Amino acid sequence: EAQVTQNPRYLITVTGKKLTVTCSQNMNHEYMSWYRQDPGLGLRQIYYSMNVEVTDKGDVPEGYKVSRKEKRNFPLILESPSPNQTSLYFCASSFRQGPSPYEQYFGPGTRLTVT
Amino acid sequence: RKEVEQDPGPFNVPEGATVAFNCTYSNSASQSFFWYRQDCRKEPKLLMSVYSSGNEDGRFTAQLNRASQYISLLIRDSKLSDSATYLCVVNRVRSQGNLIFGKGTKLSVKP
Numbered sequence: 001e002a003q004v005t006q007n008p009r010y011l012i013t014v015t016g017k018k019l020t021v022t023c024s025q026n027m028n029h030e031y032m033s034w035y036r037q038d039p040g041l042g043l044r045q046i047y048y049s050m051n052v053e054v055t056d057k058g059d060v061p062e063g064y065k066v067s068r069k070e071k072r073n074f075p076l077i078l079e080s081p082s083p084n085q086t087s088l089y090f091c092a093s094s095f096r097q098g099p100s101p102y103e104q105y106f107g108p109g110t111r112l113t114v115t
Numbered sequence: 116r117k118e119v120e121q122d123p124g125p126f127n128v129p130e131g132a133t134v135a136f137n138c139t140y141s142n143s144a145s146q147s148f149f150w151y152r153q154d155c156r157k158e159p160k161l162l163m164s165v166y167s168s169g170n171e172d173g174r175f176t177a178q179l180n181r182a183s184q185y186i187s188l189l190i191r192d193s194k195l196s197d198s199a200t201y202l203c204v205v206n207r208v209r210s211q212g213n214l215i216f217g218k219g220t221k222l223s224v225k226p
Contacts, residue, residue: 031212033212033214035216040218041218042202042216042217042218042219043159043202043216044216045213045214045215045216048212048213048214049212050212056212056213058213059213059215088156090158090159097147102164103149103161103164104149104159104161104214105161106158106159106160107158108157108158109156109157109158
């Protein structure tokens with residue numbers, strides 16, 4: 001089954017404790033992306049990757065890191081989480097249509113709470 | 116002008132009604148346009164890509180108006196299952212992989 005998986009689905013952690021949210025897709029997509037969704041602010045892009053070893057900042061990259069060592073995986077790293085990173089996080093992937101991503105498939109989301 | 120702007124609604128309509136949403140975007144050079152649907156607390160799912168010539172998929176029709184810089188979504192014969200938030204998505208021109216999501220328009224279809 002074609003899918004994007006994220007782990008964990010729910011996470012409660014404390015300020016400053018490094019964490020990684022994994023994202024994996026089995027569709028051989030070149031493009032992958034991370035978003036956060038907050039009430040009143042909608043979905044905002046954190047980082048995206050056009051292909052292996054190619055990543056770029058989205059609109060809200062501060063406090064996050066990513067890597068793309070393999071095509072299927074795109075982990076999101078919070079080196080020192082803070083309460084303002086409490087949010088619902090989505091990973092997404094797609095084929096590329098020239099320089100642009102095509103239709104994105106989203107993972108089920110990770111609900112992160114930082115206390 | 117905001118990069119991508121949508122009326123948040125809610126749009127409360129009876130079953131069988133026709134409803135239309137608009138979404139305006141600020142950069143005239145944007146090339147990629149999409150409508151996504153998001154149910155409460157779930158992941159967004161692609162509803163339609165929006166092409167220059169307009170496109171239709173069953174009860175759903177998407178249009179692009181480059182001159183006025185808006186895209187539209189028309190839903191005919193609304194069903195209860197159409198109740199959701201509809202997200203407009205546009206690519207940022209300087210970096211094509213950078214996508215901007217509108218905050219969404221909430222639709223509630225009532226019996």
